[in-house]
Amino acid sequence: MAKRLTRSEAQAQTKARLVESATQLYLQQGFAATSNEQVAEEAGYSRGAVYSNFPSKEALALEVIDRHTEQVLESYRTTLAEGSSEDRVQKFQDWIEQSLSDTGWALLKIELALVARRNSTLNDELAARDKTMLDHVAGAISQLDDDLELPEASVRDLARLCVAMGQGVALDSIKDPSSTTDWTARLLTAVQRLLPMSPMLPMLIAASTDQAAPEQK
Structure with a gap:
């Protein structure tokens, strides 16, 4: 019974x-x-x-995002808990590819972000969740190498680049599925090249943002 x-x-x-x-x-x-x-x-x-x-449709959507985020972070905790530096690099590559480049979730988050432009409460809630994910990606980057010593600001800059690139690849894959091929390997190579340039990262990010912004008429 x-x-x-x-x-x-x-x-x-x-x-x-x-x-x-x-x-x-x-x-x-x-x-x-x-x-x-x-x-x-x-x-x-x-x-x-x-x-x-x-209480609202938006509250249900936030619960959906929370459940998904918890699954992603549980995968993060399990995957990156142990192993050598080389193992963690490969595990990070697999984790970020699976967690950040899913087309369906990328589209849903963009749709919610558009709704949040006219809903300050929803915007604040989404921003808090983005910060949580960014914190964990930054933590993962810090674990890539036992001898890696970077200022916290530089690690967060790299984390922001990883998240942004992952979401961008997810959107590109809608038009061209082949665009996702080996993208994480190329991303990690780029990250490793950027490490010696870490003091310049804020300037590089600001420059890329300025170039991407539409011209004001």
Whole structure:
């Protein structure tokens, strides 16, 4: 006989199923095109289940992002916990490729960022989550070499470049799937070349940002 769930256990189960349903639909058809009613129906509930567990559609989307981020970070903790410097370089390459270059998640995050332009609360929440991911990528870079000694600011600059390049590759792969081939190996080579230039990284990033910005008319 199946154990009867407590009220809190049943609520947690319902919430988890709704998040799973929302994740699937957001990745398949996008955030804007997915209604809370569709999420509830896919999970096998009435739409009231969504509204009783999440105060808004944006709150549900943030829970989707949080669950995904936790999975990514758990993979990070497991993958980079042990090994020699050479092992960690290869593991970092595999981890960042799998974690940061997924086209579906890149598109979802961009869509949410566009929504957040007119929603300051959502913008702050997304910014906090981006910082968490950046912190962990910076930590991974610091572990690439036991003898690596870089100022914290330089490590974060490199982490920001890695994240930005990973997201860019994910978007490029929509048009050209071959663009992802061996990109992490090339990225790590570039990172290693940049290490001696670490004091110049802020200037290089600022210059690349200026070039990418649209001209003001």
